[in-house]
Amino acid sequence: MLKPKKGSEGMELTPRKQAVLKAVIKAYIENGEPIGSKNLVALLENAPSSATLRNEMSELCELGLLHQPHTSAGRVPTSRGYSLYVNSLMNKAEIPESEKKAIDEALESLNCEPEGIPNTVAQLLSKLTGLPAIACLITERQPKIKRIELLPIGRSSVMLLVITDDGRTRNRIFRHGGFTDESKNCFEELIEKRIKGKTIAELNKAYFQSIIAECGIYILELMPLLTAVFETVSEIENTDVTLRGENALYNICGDENTARRITSLIKRRDPIISILEGIGDNVGAVFGADTVYSELAGETVIAAKFSGSDKYKGYVGVIGPNRMSYEQIMPCVHYISKRMTEIMTEAQKDMED
Known part of the structure; x- marks a missing residue:
């Protein structure tokens, strides 16, 4: 047996109003057409008169649970009506x-x-x-940087690979004129000391600017690479x-x-x-x-x-x-x-x- 439920503005819905609301929503979900009182007479068990059902639906409209698209139409559910249906009136089912x-x-x-x-x-x-x-x-x-690798692709392209400690990977391919052994060693040292083990949140723009400042004479070679590292790390959310x-x-x-x-x-x-x-x-x-x-x-x-x-x-x-x-x-x-x-x-x- 249906028990009174709280409707809009905390008003209680009588068992009949619950049955009407439930029937309107189920029928509307099934066929997509506004539901009138004559439809409900056929849908409800021991249905009252069509006039009584019209009054019930009018009151459900006043409660904000149903809506009448235009004066000659039946009723359709509002989001409030759907919410009450989902949380209180819907039959709980198991999946097959x-x-x-x-x-x-x-x-x-x-x-x-x-x-x-x-x-x-x-x-x-x-x-x-x-x-x-x-x-x-x-x-x-926050995930931490576990590893950063440079993988040559052809003569003038490099793939930058960033791996975090929770298994996320990001990569970026960019063109580069090549590195000297000295600049590459400087890059690897910066990665090991300043980036590896840091969280994504720690590796913000200001932090990367401080790293770039440490590049010294290799700044022209390493600036594009460190910029690519920053942009790739920023993609890891x-x-x-x-x-x-x-x-x-x-x-x-x-x-x-x-x-x-x-x-x-x-x-x-x-x-x-x-x-x-x-x-x-x-x-x-x-x-x-x-x-x-x-x-x-x-x-x-x-x-x-x-x-x-x-x-x-x-x-x-x-x-x-x-x-x-x-x-x-x-x-x-x-x-x-x-x-x-x-x-x-x-x-x-x-x-x-």
């Missing part, structure tokens, strides 16, 4: 065993090197849901956000401009990270209309956290239209995050043994 098996098999050979985790997890979730998926790994501590299924993003947005704006928002990292960190430890939904980001006005982010390591935590989720199958997608996101936590916990134990 066949889907669990597919996830387990896909993650079985997962390499727990941090570089590969977001890509693998986002690709898997996008494939399962048909929606654009995001994943990120957040370091609980504490947080990498991966987006997969971009074609699906274009499909759900309906126009390229909106899809590009959302893609740009994700690439900026900080906005999407702030949304993900607001979700908490369990799978949750954030409705774009409830955020400050206009790019997400018609979209919803469903995501969950995974951890299991003292070095990292991560998030995995999807971006989809407000009108999507929450009952199917949320259990899928939850199961992947649960398995990721188990995998990372096991990897942490193996490292300690």
